[in-house]
Amino acid sequence: MENSGEIVRLENVKKAYRMGMNDVPVLKGINIVVKKGEFAGIMGSSGSGKSTLLNLLGLLDVPTEGKYYLIDREVSRLSDNRLAELRNSCIGFIFQSFNLFPHLNVQQNIEVPLVYAGVPKHERNRISSELAEKVKLTHRLKHRPTELSGGECQRVAVARALSNNPSFLLADEPTGNLDEKTSAEIMELFKTLHREKNATILMVTHNPELKPYFDRVIYLRDGRVVGEEEFGA
């Protein structure tokens, strides 16, 4: 299959949840294309369908209708196991509340996706050490998340998301639990990854202050894309 340079392509994606007897539509036909190397923000108020879209993009859920192409492969109707494999190899998740494992140290936390990818231990150690350096946490490798600041935790989470060399990073309000200064640090980290490694980043947020970091913002309201705004990178 020829490579179009598209990482994500959603075609008329709809999602409805069943509530009792009724189907409640949440996404009402979404069309989004994200190209390689883009840093795109998805913004919308709560109830706009942001979370549902995030779940679909993250392959945690499948659309009711429409098609989702991930690097030109249709992924909207795959088995649970296949979806797990793709989540592991193609998507780097970053969560608002970091979702680190409190009983694992920084290095072990970074290695979790590698464990599920079946990477042997010495290889995992090499990758996690490299990534820790990239997010400036080498001195914290053997610490537990409880001993880290919020910013450091999110950097661990970013390193973890990068560990399997994913096709794109999918971040859900990554600065939502951080103060202003730390938020800026994390956003700078994303910016650096974007600029230096040509990383593709999709970030869901409702925080308008993050806009300056994005190449493009996709606005969502009531289950539809209601506008796009491009910024020259």
Place this chain on the structure above:
Amino acid sequence: MLVNDLFRLSFHNLLLHKIRSFLTSLGIIFGVGSVISMVAISEGAKRQSLAQIEAMGIDKIIVFSKKPPVTGKSDSSSTQGGITETYGLTQIDLSNLKKFDNVARITSLRNSRKKILKGTTRLDMLLVSVDISFLDDTKCKLLEGRWFNSIDEDNYSNVCVIGKNIKRNLFEIGKTGIVGSMIRVEGALFKVIGIVENNLGTQFPEVNSPNDMIIIPASTSDNLFGYNAYQGQGRRQMTITHIEFDVFIIKITNIAFIDDTAKRIKGYMDKTHQKEKDWGIIVPFELLKQREQTQNIFTVIMSSIAGISLLVGGVGIMNIMLANVYERRKEIGTRRALGAKKRDILSQFLIETVFLTLLGGTIGIAMGIGISEAVTRYAQWPTVYTFWSIAVSIIISGLVGIIFGTYPAWKAAQQNPIEVLRAE
């Protein structure tokens, strides 16, 4: 701040899990512990009783005299000096029983308690007269000296062999030259020619263990004391008990027909001792079979108790694991988002549960052994742990983990990862 709180809570939860996990596996710990100790106790009891039964010899039938229940019509006659009681096995019984098919030989015992003097000290000890075959038929071991021979028997020699406890009671510890020394019984002097020991725990009804006997040849006893058994000291009057024989040890030729032989002996005894029940019979072979039956019943009961406690323990673990799954939804969801398949989550939780039950099982085994040791030490009961009881306990603990861990693990795997991404 919010973040710190969250982490502190997680840490606290983990600690809570540890304690809760331990409390949960208590069911398994006590279940396995009680099984191990009960098996050890019952195995010890079984071996002890088997040893006792086998000590009598499974190719033997023991017939013995016993004091009939007082019915008023007992064959006792008042004389001037006191009361004479007559009951039990007789010379006629002996000669008749010897003619039975399948009877190889009969060793007879008479408990003729006499006044035994050592120097001028009067001792109350058991004087038993026996046939020469006694040594072989009771599996006694000669520690020193020699056993009776036919010359002793033919000459009514005043010789005796003493049990090892008698040696201890009659002579000072460490004294040598006991064999060859003399003891006095009712005015007659007996030469000690040997010392015997029975370490099988043999106990003859009404007569006791060979370790506590002063043994003399039957012919000597007949010659010196007649067929009279011991003179008891009544409360007001002297009671002379007239028992011709106390015990017959009947050796069987073919053990395959021992049931039939025992039945015929019982039949004979019933017929000839119609007046009163002044005899008893022990068939070690039958006891052995009864013991096996009892053992089977015991095993069934114990397995049921073990099964129930393990069931309760297992349900407890399942309960806690389900709560655990609920509490760890976030961890499960994160793992799923990072690429864990359902089966990865399933295995993780299943392994956790099995590890928990195996740990419980191991602690239980240690506890069981501790209890058995305590029982051995304080209650003096013998206990025996068998390899299989420990192996089976470990296997069963693991199985309990698998059986009761599967549902919570399945439940964990079914958790919807979308939950995690919802804003907290």
